[in-house]
Each structure stands twice: as structure tokens, then as C-alpha cells.
Amino acid sequence: MKRVALFGAGRIGRIHATNLAALPGVQLALISDPMVDAARQLAAPLGAQVAPSLDAVFADASIDAVVIASPTTTHSDLIGRAAAARKAIFCEKPVDLSVERAQACARAVAGAGVACMIGFQRRFDPTFNEARQRLDRGDIGEPEMLVITSRDPGAPPVDYIRQSGGIFRDMLIHDFDVFRWILTGDGNDEAAWLSATGSCLTDPAIGEAGDIDSTAVTIRTRSGRLCQINTSRRAAYGYDQRFEVLGSKGLLACGNHRPSEVTQATAAGTRVDNPEHFFLQRYREAYRLEVVHFFEQLQNGRPFRTTVQDGVAAQVLADAAAESLRTGQPVTLQ
Incomplete structure (x- = not known):
């Protein structure tokens, strides 16, 4: 016990x-x-x-x-x-x-x-993890490009934003980890170049707090693989979490989760549910699976899927994005 x-x-x-x-x-x-x-x-x-x-x-x-x-x-x-x-x-x-x-x-x-594990729960999402397994099997050949869409239905309180460290360190930290997990695989092809820009489009109070709410980030790895990340603090239709991987032999696309998968079609049109409302619903199972993984790996002495070094690596990318936004110039990474 x-x-x-x-x-x-x-x-x-x-x-x-x-x-x-x-x-x-x-x-x-x-x-x-x-x-x-x-x-x-x-x-x-x-x-x-x-x-x-x-x-x-x-x-x-x-x-x-x-x-x-x-x-x-x-x-x-x-x-x-x-x-x-x-x-x-x-x-x-x-x-x-x-x-x-x-x-x-x-x-x-x-x-x-x-033993130390960092809670990047998206690696435990069943949909995203299935894509990772198919990549490992070589189903779409060599991955070449990753496009991540990550949009919240609304911003957190401004008081939280003031002490959050900024959108790159708070919100995009997950997307930087997904980039490393999906596109760089075993860690031998890390980011070499990053360019980030952003705007405050959804709430002037966020800008007054010193942050932005909409971003576009491009990353190039040492081998030339490309990643594009687009994020927003406002998606009126729900919690929008998607990515697609383009490979040498095909494409893997991971779509949103919905409260139900029912499609209703009538003479008036076709209707499907909007995505899950927020991360508590979208990643409910991922949160459960990550703690299961933590204790299973503790028991058998095997390495965790997300380590403290993964946390450091994601933080390096967040800092590079903040620097690129500040200077208006790309950042070259070692």
C-alpha cells in the first residue's frame, strides 16, 4: 500500500x-x-x-x-x-x-x-496516445509536420493571469510538450529555431495585465521538421483541442471530444455537439490514467512517460517564445 x-x-x-x-x-x-x-x-x-x-x-x-x-x-x-x-x-x-x-x-x-513525474496529462489522453502509438508503428512513415490547435473557451481571471508567468509558460507549456512528444519522438531531434507572435484580441484587461491571449508559434527541429501552434483564450464553441501529423506516408488527425457523437440530420440541416466545454471534461480520463501510470511505474521501477527533464525542456521553449514575442525576432536554440 x-x-x-x-x-x-x-x-x-x-x-x-x-x-x-x-x-x-x-x-x-x-x-x-x-x-x-x-x-x-x-x-x-x-x-x-x-x-x-x-x-x-x-x-x-x-x-x-x-x-x-x-x-x-x-x-x-x-x-x-x-x-x-x-x-x-x-x-x-x-x-x-x-x-x-x-x-x-x-x-x-x-x-x-x-522518482519524479511531471503532470503533462495530454500524453495520457487516449486519442492522442493512440496517435503516438501509430507513429511508433510507422503507420504514416516519418513524421514531418505537426499542426496544433489549442483554444480555451474563455480566459482565467485577470488576477490569475498577472501571476501566471504569461500565456507561453501557463497555457502553451502543454503544447510545447506535445510538440516534443509527437514530433521529436525519442528526444534526438529537439527544437533548433522558434518564432512566436501574439496579440490581445479577446479582452483588453489581459493586455493591461501584461499578457496576450492569442498566439502563433512556429518551431523547426534540428532535422528540419516543422510545427505550428495556434492558441486562443476564447473559443465560443467550447474547448478546442486538436492536432494533425503529416508524415511521409500519410496523415494522423486527432479531433475534439464531444459530449456525444450523435449526428442529427433533418431538412433544416445537420447538427453535431460542440466540443467538451473545458479541460476538466476533455481530459477527465487523461488525469486518471496519468496517476495510474505514476503508481504502476513506481511499483515496477520503470521510467515515467513524463519526467522532470521534460518539464525543463518545455520551459525552455516557453522562455524562447516569450523572448521571440518581446524582440520580434526568431530565437535559435542550442
């Missing part, structure tokens, strides 16, 4: 808590959050206890693993403390808003010899 402590009783914390409580061989033992009432309300129906303090969690020898679902600004500190306490670590993206601090986390994890 693996005993687990969860940091964070907010939206993502609640998702992970529910999934953890349902896993056989896993006990959600402690929940820690500065908002004690939120922690208590989450813990009670799941049979968990509220942690008296952070120190108590890390000092508890019965805790085998920690799940970090607290605000981004706390991630690197909690990873460092968990590594020092020799706890296995699952941490929501990103590792940190700073590449340097993310790299320091990677060194701390390696130095302590602990």
Missing part, C-alpha cells in the same frame, strides 16, 4: 484527490492546503486527514509519495523538499516559471535518486 500526501485542495487538487482515492493499492493519507477549510472539505469524504503542516508531511516516514497540485509558485520548493525527504514525486506542470529553478529541481531529484 502506497501512502500519499496531496498538496493543494483547489480545482486540480480535487481531481487528483478523487482519482487517488479510487486507486487500489493507494491510500490518500494527508491533504495539505493553506486554506484549511478547503482541505478539510476535500479530505473528509475521501477518508484522508488534513496535514498539520508541511514539515509534518515531509517528516512522516509512512508517506511514500507526494502529489503536488498547489499553485505554480510553490512547485519547485515542494519538489526540492520532497526530494530531500526521499519521497516519490508527482507534480503538476510546470516545474517552475524559471528555467534556472526548474533545472535546479532536476538536479535535486537526480541527486536524491527519487
Whole structure:
């Protein structure tokens, strides 16, 4: 039985808590959050206890693993403390808003010899993962171009945007990871060149907070493969999550998920459901599967699908995109 402590009783914390409580061989033992009432309300129906303090969690020898679902600004500190306490670590993206601090986390994890997985849940989405498996089988030959569409139905509160690190580090961090996972495969063909531009088109308050809400990013890998990413904070029709991979022998296209797959056709026209409303619905199964993977790999000692090094690599791309937007010039990557 693996005993687990969860940091964070907010939206993502609640998702992970529910999934953890349902896993056989896993006990959600402690929940820690500065908002004690939120922690208590989450813990009670799941049979968990509220942690008296952070120190108590890390000092508890019965805790085998920690799940970090607290605000981004706390991630690197909690990873460092968990590594020092020799706890296995699952941490929501990103590792940190700073590449340097993310790299320091990677060194701390390696130095302590602990297992650490970063929560890029899109790699566990059944649709996207099926595409990855078909690529691995060579179904469309060598992948040459990737086009990612990633659009939210609406922006988060402006107060959140102010402390988010910007759209590239907050929202596109997932898309940068998908680029690496799908197009560069085993990591031997990383990004070599990146160009990013963006605008504030959906809400002037986002611009006043120092951010943008609409972006276009182009990436070229060392071997010349190309990726285009388009994102928006506003899609009136739902949560728009798609990508397509063009290969030497064909195409793989991953479409949106819908509440139902019913197509209604009448004399007045044809109707289908809009995409799922938001990420909580779209990636419901992916969130479950990633924690299943975490504990399965812990049990068998095999590597995780998403590592702290993947977190660092995505952060490097986010920083490059922010620099390209700032200067109006492409960025060459090492």
C-alpha cells in the first residue's frame, strides 16, 4: 500500500484527490492546503486527514509519495523538499516559471535518486496516445509536420493571469510538450529555431495585465521538421483541442471530444455537439490514467512517460517564445 500526501485542495487538487482515492493499492493519507477549510472539505469524504503542516508531511516516514497540485509558485520548493525527504514525486506542470529553478529541481531529484513525474496529462489522453502509438508503428512513415490547435473557451481571471508567468509558460507549456512528444519522438531531434507572435484580441484587461491571449508559434527541429501552434483564450464553441501529423506516408488527425457523437440530420440541416466545454471534461480520463501510470511505474521501477527533464525542456521553449514575442525576432536554440 502506497501512502500519499496531496498538496493543494483547489480545482486540480480535487481531481487528483478523487482519482487517488479510487486507486487500489493507494491510500490518500494527508491533504495539505493553506486554506484549511478547503482541505478539510476535500479530505473528509475521501477518508484522508488534513496535514498539520508541511514539515509534518515531509517528516512522516509512512508517506511514500507526494502529489503536488498547489499553485505554480510553490512547485519547485515542494519538489526540492520532497526530494530531500526521499519521497516519490508527482507534480503538476510546470516545474517552475524559471528555467534556472526548474533545472535546479532536476538536479535535486537526480541527486536524491527519487522518482519524479511531471503532470503533462495530454500524453495520457487516449486519442492522442493512440496517435503516438501509430507513429511508433510507422503507420504514416516519418513524421514531418505537426499542426496544433489549442483554444480555451474563455480566459482565467485577470488576477490569475498577472501571476501566471504569461500565456507561453501557463497555457502553451502543454503544447510545447506535445510538440516534443509527437514530433521529436525519442528526444534526438529537439527544437533548433522558434518564432512566436501574439496579440490581445479577446479582452483588453489581459493586455493591461501584461499578457496576450492569442498566439502563433512556429518551431523547426534540428532535422528540419516543422510545427505550428495556434492558441486562443476564447473559443465560443467550447474547448478546442486538436492536432494533425503529416508524415511521409500519410496523415494522423486527432479531433475534439464531444459530449456525444450523435449526428442529427433533418431538412433544416445537420447538427453535431460542440466540443467538451473545458479541460476538466476533455481530459477527465487523461488525469486518471496519468496517476495510474505514476503508481504502476513506481511499483515496477520503470521510467515515467513524463519526467522532470521534460518539464525543463518545455520551459525552455516557453522562455524562447516569450523572448521571440518581446524582440520580434526568431530565437535559435542550442
